[in-house]
Amino acid sequence: MTEPYGLRRPVARLLPPTTLLALLCALALGAGSARASSSTQPRSAPTTPLPIPGAFRLPASNGYTLSVVAAPPRAGSSGSLLIFASAKGKGAFYKAPATLTETSMQADLGELGEISVSFHRTGEPTSASCGKETIAFDSGEYEGKIDFHGEEGYTSLEASAAPGNIDYFLSAVCGTIVSTGPPGRARGAALFVRNPALGPQLSVRESRPGAAAQIAAWTSEYSNGIRSERFVRLRMPGEDFSYDRRLRTATVSPPVPFAGSARFDLGKKAGRRWSGDLTVDLPGRAGVPLTGPALRATLGPSW
Numbered sequence: 607m608t609e610p611y612g613l614r615r616p617v618a619r620l621l622p623p624t625t626l627l628a629l630l631c632a633l634a635l636g637a638g639s640a641r642a643s644s645s646t647q648p649r650s651a652p653t654t655p656l657p658i659p660g661a662f663r664l665p666a667s668n669g670y671t672l673s674v675v676a677a678p679p680r681a682g683s684s685g686s687l688l689i690f691a692s693a694k695g696k697g698a699f700y701k702a703p704a705t706l707t708e709t710s711m712q713a714d715l716g717e718l719g720e721i722s723v724s725f726h727r728t729g730e731p732t733s734a735s736c737g738k739e740t741i742a743f744d745s746g747e748y749e750g751k752i753d754f755h756g757e758e759g760y761t762s763l764e765a766s767a768a769p770g771n772i773d774y775f776l777s778a779v780c781g782t783i784v785s786t787g788p789p790g791r792a793r794g795a796a797l798f799v800r801n802p803a804l805g806p807q808l809s810v811r812e813s814r815p816g817a818a819a820q821i822a823a824w825t826s827e828y829s830n831g832i833r834s835e836r837f838v839r840l841r842m843p844g845e846d847f848s849y850d851r852r853l854r855t856a857t858v859s860p861p862v863p864f865a866g867s868a869r870f871d872l873g874k875k876a877g878r879r880w881s882g883d884l885t886v887d888l889p890g891r892a893g894v895p896l897t898g899p900a901l902r903a904t905l906g907p908s909w
Contacts, residue, residue, distance in 0.1 A: 757890030
């Protein structure tokens with residue numbers, strides 16, 4: 607599993623890969639429904655309701671934005687809400703069981719809060735172009751209870767209304783994925799640290815020795831029926847990621863929100879190749895350890 611480098615959309619760039627897949631699947635499902643409705647509705651039947659945007663977003667505390675997307679039930683699965691709290695270079699994603707109808711969302715988030723809203727139509731259509739096709743939605747607001755309190759107080763939001771938002775559908779259906787890198791000889795290094803189960807993961811990439819490096823850390827959890835992922839991503843000075851020419855050893859000493867350092871040594875046994883005291887403060891989880899016996903690290907060329 608690798609990070610979603612190369613996605614054009616800024617929000618998509620921030621997402622860990624599993625989060626991105628879940629979000630895109632939900633958005634494509636909703637957008638496909640909206641697209642089908644707009645293309646099959648006869649123009650002579652204005653009383654036929656347009657599909658509504660199954661998503662909204664609002665500003666939250668501490669510089670975060672809270673985005674909520676309804677993921678309708680599919681064969682073998684129930685409906686769910688996808689909740690994404692994002693800020694510059696960091697964020698948290700939640701997938702919670704929900705009761706959904708065509709015009710409402712309801713989910714008990716436990717200690718995180720509650721979302722219980724219904725969509726009130728204006729009857730005034732809004733549309734956007736997606737290639738050669740136009741996707742039409744009804745405009746309006748979600749009204750009800752929007753109550754979210756992130757773990758450890760990293761962000762919070764209380765509101766009673768939010769306008770429907772179609773940006774997420776357009777991003778999923780109309781967005782473009784580009785190549786993750788040009789062919790040719792590798793010049794830099796890529797370090798990847800993973801946990802075979804749910805837990806922290808780390809990625810460090812440098813295009814050439816001495817260049818600025820990209821570092822990202824994320825972790826997955828499952829608690830009380832809610833799946834969550836948290837992540838940070840930033841650029842760091844090249845000297846914070848050093849390695850030998852044969853790519854047998856490497857040292858990582860990244861800046862805040864990371865702390866400590868870690869070292870990779872291919873000459874040691876598998877369980878001891880990755881060591882140190884490296885930690886990271888993720889949204890809602892401070893001091894997450896990025897070393898330990900359960901983690902496995904690999905070091906290779908960065909293409």
